[in-house]
Amino acid sequence: MSFNELNDINAPDDSIHELQRNLHNRHLQLIAIGGAIGTGLFMGSGKTISLAGPSILLIYFIIGIMVFFLMRALGELLLSNLNYKSFVDMSYDLIGPKAGFYVGWTYWVGWVLTGMADLTAVINYLTFWLPPDMQFTPAGQALISAGCVLFLMLLNLLTVRLFGETEFWFAIVKIVAIIALICAGAYMVFTGYHSPNGDVASLSNIWAHGGIFPKGVEGFLAGFQIAIFAFIGVELVGTSAAEAKDPHINLPKAVNAIPVRVILFYVLSLTVVMSVIPWNHVIPNKSPFVELFLMAGIPTAAVIMNLVVLSSVMSSMNSGIFSTSRMLYGLAKDGQAPKTLGKLSKSAVPANGLMFSCACIMGGAILQFFVPDTITAFTLATTLSVILFVSVWILIMVNYIRYRKLRPELHEKSTFKMPGGVFMSYVVIAFFIFTIGILVLEPDTRQSLLISPLWLLILAIGYMFKKKKA
Template identity: 60%
Template sequence: MKNSTLGPPDSEAHELQRNLSNRHIQLIAIGGAIGTGLFMGSGKTISLAGPSIIFVYMIIGFMLFFVMRAMGELLLSNLKYKSFIDFSADLLGPWAGFFTGWTYWFCWIVTGIADVIAISAYSQFWFPDIPQWLPALSCVGLLLSLNLLTVKMFGELEFWFAMIKIVAICALVCTGLYMVVAAYQSPAGDVASLANLWNDGGMFPHGAMGFFAGFQIAIFAFAGIELVGTTAAETKNPERNLPRAINSIPLRIIVFYVFALIAIMAVTPWRDVVANKSPFVELFVLAGLPAAAGIINFVVLTSAASSANSGVFSTSRMLYGLAVDGDAPGKFKALSSRAVPSNGLIFSCVCLSAGALVIYLVPNMLDAFTLITTVSAILFMCVWSMILLSYLAYRKQREHLHRASKYRMPGGIFMSWACLVFFVAMLALLALEEDTRKALVFVPVWFVILGLAYRSMRQKKSEGVQLSYDAD
C-alpha cells in the first residue's frame, strides 16, 4: 500500500500547496474553537447546569488543549504528515488511518448538517415565508463555488467569518462588564451583578446531575478545534505557525467561552435564560440596542456558515488523503489546476445537502439540532481519542523523535491516558439523558459499516496483489 506520508500520490500529480499564512492559521484555529454550539446551545447548557456551565467549558477546554498539543508534536515530528490520518496510519496501522479518516469525514458531514439546520432556523428571522430547506441548499452551493477557486479563498473566508465571531463576543463581554459596573436594572427588577452567579442556588443549582448534563452540547461547541491539524499540508512555515495557533487555545477558551458566559449570567440571572433562545440576543436587547436581534442573528448565521465552510474544506482533504492511501475511490485524489481536491469538495457538498432532508423529517429544529450535535460530539471524541492513541504509540515506537522534539506535549503519557478516561466518562454521561441517549444507538452502526467496508477493501487489495503476482 502506498503511504501518503512518503511523498506525493504519484510523480505527475499536483500536491496540496502551502498557501495558508500565519493570519489564516491563527483565525482558522480561533474559528474552530468558537463553534455554533456556543451561540445556539449556550441557552440550553445554562438552563441545564446553571452557573456551573463555566466549569464545564473550562474542563473540556483544558483536556482538549492536551489533545491539540499531542497532535502538534506528532505533525511536527515528520513534516510529510499531511494530517492526523497520516500519523495514525503510520503509527497504529492502515486500519487506523481508514477509521480515523472516514470517521472525521463523517464528523464534519454530521456537523455540517447541524450547521445547515442552524442556517435554516436563523434565516426564518428575515424570511419567515420561504421553505426551510432553501437557505440550506443556497449556503452549501455558495461555499462549494468559493472553495473550488483556491485554498487561499478558504483561508480568507474563514479569516473574516472568525473575525465576525470575535468582534461579537468581545462586544458581548464589554457590554456585560459595562452593565455590571453601572448596576443596570432590568424591567423585571433584576440588577446586573457578578453575585447573580452564586446568589440563586449557588454555582451548582441542579447538583452534580445538572453539572454533568451540560457536557453534551458544550463538547459540540468545541468540535473543530482540531481543524488546524487538517491544514498542516497547506500551512506556510508549520514549525512556527502550528505551535503559535495551538498555544493560544487556553487564552481563547477563557475569553470566548468563560468571559462570555460570565457576562451573560451576570446580567441575566441563569433561571431567566431561555433554553431555546440565544442569550447573546437577549443581553444586547437588555442593553437597549434596537438592532440587537438582527445583528446577533447575522453573527450566528456567519458562525454556522463558518463551521460549514470548515467542514467543506476538511472533508475534501480527508477524502484526498484516504484516496492517496487507497482507502477511498481514486477519483478523490485528483487535484484541479488550482491544487484543490475538487471531486472531494463536490461529493462532500452533496452529502451536506442531506441537511435539507433532516429538516423535512424532523421539523422540530431543536430536536433535530440536539440529535445531530450529539452524534457529532461522539464521533469527534473518537477522532480525538485516535490522536491520543497515536501519540502513545509514537512515544513507544519513536522515543528518539520525542527527545529531539522542540514542541513536546506537556504531561505526555500521563495526560494522554487522563484525556482518554475523560472521553469514556463523557460517553457514559451521554447515556443518562434521553435526548442524547438516542444518538448513542446511531454511532455503533457507523462503525459496523466502516468495519465491513474496511474488510471488503482489504480483500479486494489482496486479490489485486495476488492477480498481479500470478500474472508475473
C-alpha cells in the same frame, strides 16, 4: 516499507498533484480561533446553561484544558513528520490501516453531521426576522439549506487561499462581536442596568439563583454534551497544517494560544451573559448572546449579533467543507477511498472530494423534512457528531502513545513536546471516554448514543469490501 518511503514513491513530480502550502500565519491563527468559537457556543450555550446553570463556566474550563493537551499532542505528532497530511496518514503509520480507515471516514462523517446541524442553526437564526405567526415551510428550509451549501462549495472550489481568507474574516467578525458583548455586558453590570423584565445586571446573578450547581451533579454532567460540541473544529489547525507555510513556527503559536482563547471566548463571555441575564431566565432554544441585547432593550444590537451568530454558523460549515474534502483526499491517497476523490484541480483543491462532501451535507435538508423542530434536529446531529469526533480525538491520543513507543528519537529531538507526555495522554483519553458515557443521562442524547454503533457496522462492511476489491 516505512510511511515516508511509501509517500516518496507515490509522490508525483508535478507539484500540482500535491496540496500546496498557501496558508499564512494569520490564516492559521484565525482558523484556530474560528475552530474555538463555533455554533455550539452561540446556539448551544442556551440549552447548556439551562441544563447546568452557572457550572457551565467550570465545564468549559475543564474541556478547554483537555483540548489543549489534545492539541499539544497533535502538534508534536504533526511536526515530527511533515509528510503527515492528515489524521489518516498519522493513524495509518503509527497504528495501522484499519485505524487510518476508521479515523478518516469517521472524521468525515462527523463533519457531515456537523454541517447538517449547522443547516438547522441557519434556519433557527433566520426566523429571528420573521413575525411570530410565520414560519419557514419544510420546502423553504430545504431551499435555504441548499443555497448555503452551494455558496460555500463555490468558495472552496477556487483556492485554499480563498478558504483561508474567508475563515480569517469570519473569525474577525466573531472576535469583534464577543469583545463588544463583553464590554457592553461589563458596562451593564458596572451601572446596575435594569432590563425590561426587571432583572438587575450584577455578578451576584451567577450564584444568587441556586448557587453554582443549581441542577446538582446530574445537571453538571449533562452540560458536557453540548459544551464539548462547541470545541469541535479546534483540531482544524492540524488538518490545515499540511497547507500552512512554516508549520514549525506557526503551528505552535496557534496551539499555545488555545487556553487564553477558551478563557476569553467561553468563560468570560458566558460570565457576562449570566451576570446580565440570570441563568434561570435564559431561553434554551435561543442564543443568549442575541437575547442579552434584546433584554437590554437594544434591538439594533440584537439584529447585529444575530448576523454575527449566523456568520459563525457559515464559518463552521465552511470549515467542515474544507476538512471533509482534505480527509477524503488523504483516504484516497492511502487507497482507503475511490481514487477519483484524491484528484486535485488546477488550483490544487480536491474538487471531487469537496463536491461529494457537499452533496452529503445536503442531507441536512432532508433531515429538516422529517424533523422540522430545529432544536431537536440540532441536538440529534450534534450528539452523533460529538460521539464520532471524540472517538477520533481518543485515537489521536493513542497515536501519540504509539509515537512515544515507536519513535523515541523523534520525541527527543522535538522542540514542541506535549506537557505531561504519556501519562497525560491516558488522563485525556479517560476524560473523553467519560464525556461519551454521560450521554446516557439525557433521553435525547441517549438515543443518539444507542444508534451510534451502527456506524461501526457500516465501517466494518466497508473495510471488508475494500480488502476484497484490493
